[in-house]
Amino acid sequence: MRGKVVQPGLNFEYLMWIFTRISGLALIILAMIGLVAAFIYGARTQMDIGALLRWTFFPNPNHVTSTNIPDLEPNWVNAFWQVMQMLIVFFGVTHGFNGLRVVVEDFTGQSFWRPLLRGLIFLLWIFVMIVAVYVILAS
Amino acid sequence: MGLERKVGITTGLKYRGGGPMLVWLLHRISGLGIILFVGLHVLASFFTQQFGSDWAIAVNTVYESFWFQILVVFIVLFHALNGLRIVILDFRPELLQYQREAIWIEWAVFIPLYGLAVFLIIQYGLAGG
Numbered sequence: 095m096r097g098k099v100v101q102p103g104l105n106f107e108y109l110m111w112i113f114t115r116i117s118g119l120a121l122i123i124l125a126m127i128g129l130v131a132a133f134i135y136g137a138r139t140q141m142d143i144g145a146l147l148r149w150t151f152f153p154n155p156n157h158v159t160s161t162n163i164p165d166l167e168p169n170w171v172n173a174f175w176q177v178m179q180m181l182i183v184f185f186g187v188t189h190g191f192n193g194l195r196v197v198v199e200d201f202t203g204q205s206f207w208r209p210l211l212r213g214l215i216f217l218l219w220i221f222v223m224i225v226a227v228y229v230i231l232a233s
Numbered sequence: 234m235g236l237e238r239k240v241g242i243t244t245g246l247k248y249r250g251g252g253p254m255l256v257w258l259l260h261r262i263s264g265l266g267i268i269l270f271v272g273l274h275v276l277a278s279f280f281t282q283q284f285g286s287d288w289a290i291a292v293n294t295v296y297e298s299f300w301f302q303i304l305v306v307f308i309v310l311f312h313a314l315n316g317l318r319i320v321i322l323d324f325r326p327e328l329l330q331y332q333r334e335a336i337w338i339e340w341a342v343f344i345p346l347y348g349l350a351v352f353l354i355i356q357y358g359l360a361g362g
Contacts, residue, residue: 142357
């Protein structure tokens with residue numbers, strides 16, 4: 095392959111390679127938005143790091159019931175943060191389960207386990223996405 | 234996957250890849266850790282929200298303990314910073330000749346950030362916050 099430019103075709107592996115990078119950047123940006131918002135809404139004086147991490151990645155009113163933050167209503171309980179959570183769930187869960195698939199397929203190679211485990215990971219991905227979106231919408 | 238690899242675990246353990254291998258390994262382990270953590274956490278949140286199940290509340294209690302937070306902050310922060318390094322080097326391949334320096338920069342950013350986080354977690358943990 096030396097000295098030759100390899101043109102990647104638009105296959106599944108290539109798309110997931112690109113998606114992993116895009117979603118990773120998206121997650122960092124989304125987390126930064128959550129972190130900055132948490133500080134603006136008073137995290138510096140009212141939260142420990144665990145609660146800050148929870149607000150950063152998943153600003154859901156059910157998510158911090160054990161910490162004493164005075165009022166959630168004006169800042170966090172609205173459609174904007176629900177959309178942000180769904181974006182984080184989509185990018186995070188898809189990035190994660192694709193990573194799991196890559197690691198698993200590094201170990202299985204081309205055996206009959208490969209399609210089997212790929213199907214199982216796909217089902218798990220769908221399942222976790224549905225449960226997470228349900229938690230967001232039911233909050 | 235056209236590669237035929239017959240590397241046993243003992244040969245694998247003897248391979249000394251140095252810094253780049255260490256961050257590759259940590260990236261995989263931390264990624265698998267996040268899947269386990271987030272997957273369980275999503276399920277526990279669902280069962281806490283809908284049924285108030287005891288096991289789900291127990292899982293959340295473990296997650297809220299400060300020694301677990303020390304672990305989670307390490308895993309999340311490392312995975313994010315190392316992922317950022319990979320993305321930058323992949324999108325700017327001309328920087329690949331500096332990949333070892335990039336790993337040193339990554340640790341130089343990671344260690345102060347993580348140290349500060351651990352300090353605050355322990356401070357809060359000991360204060361009973």
